[in-house]
Amino acid sequence: MSSDPPNDCPDEPGTFVLDVTTLAHGPDAVGRHEGRVIFVPGAAPGDRVRVRIVEQHGNYARAALVHRCQVGAAYREPPCPWIGECGGCPWQHVDYASQVAAKEQNVRETLRRIAGTTAARPLPIIAAPDEWHYRHRIRLHSGGGGALGFRRPRSHALVEIGHCAIAEVALSAALAPLRTLTAKLGTSLDDVEIASNGRDGVVIDATAHGRFHSADEDVIHAWLDSQPGIAGVALRGRDWSHHVGDTSLRIATTEDAPPIVQRAGSFTQVNPAANRLLVRTVVDMVGAGSAVLDLFCGAGNLSLPLARVATSVVAVDHDPGGIADGAASATAAGLGNVRFEAAAADRFLRRRGLGGSRVVVLDPPRSGAANVVGQLARLKPARIVYVSCEPSTLARDVRTLVAANYRVDRVQPLDLFPQSEHVETVLEAVLTAP
Numbered sequence: 001m002s003s004d005p006p007n008d009c010p011d012e013p014g015t016f017v018l019d020v021t022t023l024a025h026g027p028d029a030v031g032r033h034e035g036r037v038i039f040v041p042g043a044a045p046g047d048r049v050r051v052r053i054v055e056q057h058g059n060y061a062r063a064a065l066v067h068r069c070q071v072g073a074a075y076r077e078p079p080c081p082w083i084g085e086c087g088g089c090p091w092q093h094v095d096y097a098s099q100v101a102a103k104e105q106n107v108r109e110t111l112r113r114i115a116g117t118t119a120a121r122p123l124p125i126i127a128a129p130d131e132w133h134y135r136h137r138i139r140l141h142s143g144g145g146g147a148l149g150f151r152r153p154r155s156h157a158l159v160e161i162g163h164c165a166i167a168e169v170a171l172s173a174a175l176a177p178l179r180t181l182t183a184k185l186g187t188s189l190d191d192v193e194i195a196s197n198g199r200d201g202v203v204i205d206a207t208a209h210g211r212f213h214s215a216d217e218d219v220i221h222a223w224l225d226s227q228p229g230i231a232g233v234a235l236r237g238r239d240w241s242h243h244v245g246d247t248s249l250r251i252a253t254t255e256d257a258p259p260i261v262q263r264a265g266s267f268t269q270v271n272p273a274a275n276r277l278l279v280r281t282v283v284d285m286v287g288a289g290s291a292v293l294d295l296f297c298g299a300g301n302l303s304l305p306l307a308r309v310a311t312s313v314v315a316v317d318h319d320p321g322g323i324a325d326g327a328a329s330a331t332a333a334g335l336g337n338v339r340f341e342a343a344a345a346d347r348f349l350r351r352r353g354l355g356g357s358r359v360v361v362l363d364p365p366r367s368g369a370a371n372v373v374g375q376l377a378r379l380k381p382a383r384i385v386y387v388s389c390e391p392s393t394l395a396r397d398v399r400t401l402v403a404a405n406y407r408v409d410r411v412q413p414l415d416l417f418p419q420s421e422h423v424e425t426v427l428e429a430v431l432t433a434p
Helices: 096-115 169-173 175-184 216-225 272-286 303-307 320-333 345-352 370-379 391-403
Strands: 016-023 029-033 036-040 048-057 060-070 137-144 147-151 158-160 188-196 202-209 230-236 241-245 248-251 260-263 291-295 312-317 338-342 359-362 383-388 406-414 424-431
Touching: 016 036, 016 096, 036 048, 096 391, 096 406, 137 158, 147 175, 169 175, 169 188, 175 188, 175 202, 175 216, 216 230, 216 241, 260 320, 272 303, 272 359, 272 383, 272 406, 272 424, 291 303, 303 312, 303 320, 303 338, 312 320, 312 345, 320 338, 345 370, 359 370, 370 391, 383 391, 391 406, 391 424
Parallel strands: 036 060, 202 230, 291 312, 291 359, 312 338, 359 383
Antiparallel strands: 016 029, 016 048, 029 036, 048 060, 137 147, 137 188, 147 158, 188 202, 230 241, 248 260, 383 424, 406 424
């Protein structure tokens, strides 16, 4: 509970003073007032702030920051001029060491609170190699007439930006010419993704509603001719797709192996440098000489590096495009011990079981893999290596594994997403009894 406010924190009706203690995975800062947890966006650990309650929720509340009375050691001035409007980087105002410390604590606390377990061998968080300009792709929303930007927090309102502090510099440089292109298109766009292609170029991938306007073919060709840094443009509708130029991406998962070549719009980790740390972590945790089943494999981000140390890898994903890209990349790399199969993970397990694999790797979306983990609890592979970008769904699924006699051995948090609350986690679960 806060002590009396200092003189530089003048009283205002309907407000109170709060001492901020930590950052939640939410992404707000947290303090306590009269026994209740208060979530405050825009504050940093160590701050003393005057706040006003904006949402009541029983034993907790959400508050708006009215005045920063005292600046804590973790606070810094955010460099982005759109920080107050854009919801993409809500931790910019917190120094990086405090960000990674909060993420590590949030992973451990979420596992303890939801799964009722702790790691036998907890590992310290691995920080990102760079906290700025790390994203190799950003997804913008189209407002029509060339307007492109991010969504305002808790809103559909568009916030147009001039550059993005966490995107690669080439992506920000493409924003102004891209607005020129989208303003000329007759095709109605929804979202527009800008991605570096791994070869010093940029690829534009846009989703659209309605039909493709044939006149846009010439518009895109002319625009590409005037933009030497843009390699290609892909437009996709409900039942059509249109590509101009080279829209492929090359993803380097390790420093000494051929890249994965995949199509624009397919899933890639947003932070290439940190992704290589993630890949190394998973490969080291799986170890050499195992038969591996890789579920939610995408285009082989983990499958292909694992094939270099495993006896065999069966890679499974529901996306036929990703499977085709992964298989082609495996062939190009000369990897004959990895097989890609297009199937939903739960359906594969129902039909094929573990397929002789003793180690299962899974990297599901943010919603987790409740059905898949339920089947793994029944099939009982010797080890499960779970890669997650959402601690709460990871903990929910781990609770199922713990009830099925799995022990959580190693837990490795990694920061792939500086300036946000998001955190990647690699967790190893070991079967303790058949």
